[in-house]
Amino acid sequence: MATSAHNPSGASAPAELDAEALRRAFGAYPTGVVAIGALRGNEPVGFAASSFVSISLQPPMAAVSVARTSTTWPRLTEAPVLGLSVLSHGQGALCRRLASREVNRFDGVAWQATPDGAVMIEDAALWLTARVSATYDGGDHEIVLMELLTVELFTGVEPLVFHTSQFRELIPHG
Ligand SMILES: Cc1cc2nc3c(=O)[nH]c(=O)nc-3n(C[C@H](O)[C@H](O)[C@H](O)COP(=O)(O)O)c2cc1C
Numbered sequence: 001m002a003t004s005a006h007n008p009s010g011a012s013a014p015a016e017l018d019a020e021a022l023r024r025a026f027g028a029y030p031t032g033v034v035a036i037g038a039l040r041g042n043e044p045v046g047f048a049a050s051s052f053v054s055i056s057l058q059p060p061m062a063a064v065s066v067a068r069t070s071t072t073w074p075r076l077t078e079a080p081v082l083g084l085s086v087l088s089h090g091q092g093a094l095c096r097r098l099a100s101r102e103v104n105r106f107d108g109v110a111w112q113a114t115p116d117g118a119v120m121i122e123d124a125a126l127w128l129t130a131r132v133s134a135t136y137d138g139g140d141h142e143i144v145l146m147e148l149l150t151v152e153l154f155t156g157v158e159p160l161v162f163h164t165s166q167f168r169e170l171i172p173h174g
Contacts, residue, residue: 037119
């Protein structure tokens with residue numbers, strides 16, 4: 001039986017692709033988290049997303065995948081411009097808040113709005129603003145391609161890292 005450093009006993013069979021196994025598998029891939037937000041009327045709406053991915057430099061594009069069950073996304077699609085805030089290392093609790101259905105997400109959260117209504121989280125590591133340019137079928141998610149409009153990088157602010165359902169911080173290697 002073949003063994004490897006990852007599987008010294010060689011004993012475990014490949015996990016089946018059921019939803020729980022996949023959730024754990026995807027969770028083994030570390031990501032950052034962005035808060036996607038915009039004003040609706042005068043009120044901020046938004047949610048946390050770890051599926052943010054850079055796509056293109058020219059033209060500037062990024063994407064997120066949004067659950068078809070999301071009740072917030074349909075409200076955000078009416079906004080002309082979305083704010084994307086890459087959360088910083090101390091913002092794990094804030095992230096959970098921005099994913100909760102039990103609380104008013106923005107209560108106690110420091111945020112500001114741009115003139116075109118994008119909602120930005122203060123003390124984040126990076127701010128982007130974006131416009132939705134296309135959507136694609138992504139199974140039980142929708143793949144949302146966005147044209148990036150502005151970027152503001154807060155040099156030296158460490159990002160929040162999400163891995164195996166936990167928030168973590170970067171540690172310099174070596
Ligand atoms: C760390 C983290 C990452 C998340 N990433 C995504 C994501 O990429 N896409 C998504 O649709 N929901 C994601 N969610 C869930 C949403 O934040 C939110 O809980 C979900 O949209 C349900 O709320 P809603 O009905 O208000 O949209 C994530 C939640 C957490 C805590």
